[in-house]
Amino acid sequence: MAQDDLYRTVVLERARTPRYAGPLAGAQLQGEGSNPLCGDRVKLQAGVDAQGRVTALRHETRGCAICAASADLMAERVAGQDRARISQMHAELVTAVETGIAPEGLGDLSVFAPLHRHRSRIRCAMLPWSALIGMLNDDKDR
């Protein structure tokens, strides 16, 4: 059968055995996102330091492989980053899934670039990111 470049090993591995799943002890921030169209749901817990950097992020994801892998890779990538860099990563990922071309520096997240040919699935990869951005914005507004 046609092996799909979207379902590369990293996506399947992270979906099957996530490295950043579960609750985070001592989390300061909690966030959640869901997609009523497909029932996917992501819960996030994060720690932040005095400079506003995310020190650690954990997720509990109920969803498809794309959503679960996206959440896990996101948790890996945002640890140690400040809001500005996280927003930049989010914007770069949006560019990648919209155009199919991954900006330099996107790293493992570039595995989602083939989503530009599966437009109905873009929201699966973006759900954890919307939850994260929403959580950080809520925190900023407080």
Add this chain to the structure above:
Amino acid sequence: MMDQTVASRTDVVGSLRRIRADFPILSQKVHGKDLVFLDSAASAQKPRQVIDAMADTMRTQYANIHRGLYWMSERTTEAYEAVRDQVAAFLGAQAREEIVFTRNSTEAINLVAHSFGSLLKPGQVVLVSEMEHHANLVPWQMLRDRTGVELRVTPITDDGALDMDALARNLSDGQVALVAITHMSNVLGTITDARAIADMAHAAGAKVLFDGSQLAVHRRVDVRALDADFYVVTGHKLYGPTGIGVLWARREILDAMPPFLGGGDMISTVSFERSTWASVPHKFEAGTPAIIETIGLGAALAYIESIGFDAIGAHEEALTAHALKVLGNVSGLKVIGTAPDRGGVISFTMDDVHPHDIATLLDRNGIAVRAGHHCAEPLMRRLGVSATARASFGIYTTPEEIDFLAATLEQIRGFFV
């Protein structure tokens, strides 16, 4: 002389080839692969007879209907109104006036909910089932919230059949004014015993509406034999265009119902003080209707009749049995819905592989299936799943396509498990 089984098999293969040749889209490639279209329950593909009828109308014989006093308008009106006769015959209606054209099944049910619904009193009950499409649930919820009628839900059994004992209990207090139930589930493939439901509803003093969106594609509907009061179908699942659906209802019920939408065509006289309504069915058809789509629906019904429900039924029954067998052999695959009477709509899960991943990977192989909650969220909750994948069949579906689906599913499972 040829062996009889071989002969009939050759007939089947030959007619299937002819049918497939009528559907131009089936020769399209998807991601470089032959299209294997297994999502006819969502919307069926269109034969060239439908495409040509619509294009010919626009090319040669189009004008607004009912009002024009010139040749083109009169001819278009005739073509449009001829479809009403066709639909009446297709559904076994007593009279053409019982056929109301709507945009789709959803609009037909909303028409009933608004118009018939406005005649109901607080405390009266609308009874639906646990396996309704949102189209036959949400309009009744909205009616409940507007008017204070009660909405009651009849459960299904674990195999996905309507729980007839529970239906009897739900009807027993005599408060039910309308039973609104699917004639075939778009998720489980379950075909309900419409005649038995109608008899029970009538014995309890209730009217009965069947959502025939799925069933009318697969089996002949005879609204009089079913003793129905309302029956709705949609054109786009019947190999016709989108934007055209049908409400059938008994003449006396339609006569008693107030109009749904107001505007041109549905009036008899209009002044600033008051208006009077046209007679049925025009009372329910405000504004310029979907003329071209209605003519397309007529071509679709003629196409279906040219094949015949005997052949359609035999083909789909064989396909469904074949599919249940080969899909049952796929490791980890679980068919959702095993009611005794069922049609060619098969929902399934496969281990923990998310249905959306299944659908995307099938798509990469040219196979189109539906994945998600299928506009039936309460049913998904009842089944304890958030989503399923669904393969559904049409008159053009081949056993080889189903074999390819099963083989591809087995490979997909290999990625994940």
